[in-house]
Amino acid sequence: xxxxxxxxxxxxxxxxxxxxxxxxxxxxxxxxxxxxxxxxxxxxxxxxxxxxxxxxxxxxxxxxxxxxxxxxxxxxxxxxxxxxxxxxxxxxxxxxxxxxxxxxxxxxxxxxxxxxxxxxxxxxxxxxxxxxxxxxxxxxxxxxxxxxxxxxxxxxxxxxxxxxxxxxxxxxxxxxxxxxxxxxxxxxxxxxxxxxxxxxxxxxxxxxxxxxxx
Numbered sequence: 001x002x003x004x005x006x007x008x009x010x011x012x013x014x015x016x017x018x019x020x021x022x023x024x025x026x027x028x029x030x031x032x033x034x035x036x037x038x039x040x041x042x043x044x045x046x047x048x049x050x051x052x053x054x055x056x057x058x059x060x061x062x063x064x065x066x067x068x069x070x071x072x073x074x075x076x077x078x079x080x081x082x083x084x085x086x087x088x089x090x091x092x093x094x095x096x097x098x099x100x101x102x103x104x105x106x107x108x109x110x111x112x113x114x115x116x117x118x119x120x121x122x123x124x125x126x127x128x129x130x131x132x133x134x135x136x137x138x139x140x141x142x143x144x145x146x147x148x149x150x151x152x153x154x155x156x157x158x159x160x161x162x163x164x165x166x167x168x169x170x171x172x173x174x175x176x177x178x179x180x181x182x183x184x185x186x187x188x189x190x191x192x193x194x195x196x197x198x199x200x201x202x203x204x205x206x207x208x209x210x211x212x213x214x
Contacts, residue, residue, distance in 0.1 A: 005029040053093070053191075060086065062142055066094045071140035072129035076122045084111060094140075095195040097126055131200045134161060141195075143186050145179045161196050 002008065002020065005027030013019035036042065037049035039057035049055050053062070063082050067074040074097065085091040090103045101123050107114075132140075135151040138161075146154075157174060158164040164172075169184040186192075 003027055003029050003031045056086075059092070063091060063094065063097075065142050066140050067097065067129075071142070072132060072136070074122075074129045075125040076118070077125065080113070081122070084114075093191040093195070095191060095198055098130065098198040100126060130198060131202070134158075134201050137161065137196070137199055137201055138164075141186075141192060143183055145175075146183065150175060150179070161199075161201060165193060165196070 002023070006023055007025035007027075008020045009022040009024055010018050011021040033047070035044055037044060037051060037055060037057070040049065040051045040055040042049060042051040042055065044050075049058060051058065053059050060079070060082060063086070064079055065071050067077040067082065077097070082091065085096075085100065088107055090100060090106065091097060104119065104123075134155040135148070138146060138151040138154055139148060153174065154164060154172070157172075158167065165187055167184075169180050172180045172183060174180075175183060
């Protein structure tokens with residue numbers, strides 16, 4: 001185990017990646033492992049916050065992923081914009097992105113980056129993001145273990161998202177038993193079906209900018 005203050009030996013692992021090969025001098029610094037989430041103060045389970053959407057840090061990251069190039073690729077909707085809309089109480093869940101147009105008049109403070117042109121471009125990008133392929137929408141939900149390959153596999157097995165939502169854990173065993181169980185539990189969350197109602201999903205839509213890290 002390594003800690004702050006250790007003097008270590010670094011070698012190359014392959015041609016580029018450095019690696020720690022040895023500890024030359026061990027530090028007396030004691031590394032304190034947190035037992036509560038620094039954002040919501042809930043107790044950690046295996047160093048992981050399980051407070052899900054109730055944890056504001058997790059909520060923001062999930063919303064950022066949904067809007068990012070790895071999700072629906074909403075141009076101009078970055079971390080700064082999402083934080084602002086969260087503070088204004090306009091966005092809590094992914095489906096709220098599609099209500100920004102109807103809620104924008106609620107804002108009493110307009111930051112410098114939210115001018116008329118910027119706002120028009122942002123609303124246009126949100127509208128454009130509704131038109132996606134099924135696998136792209138599945139990726140945007142941020143399900144653990146579901147990247148491009150498995151999202152495409154789901155799309156191949158289900159002709160539409162409604163059938164995927166209604167599928168039993170047995171019907172998605174092609175993902176593997178453990179992943180199927182996790183996906184089944186995940187897709188029961190009410191915000192997913194509500195978000196889907198705003199989408200226009202079809203095979204004719206091509207989002208070449210959408211990529212996956214997996």
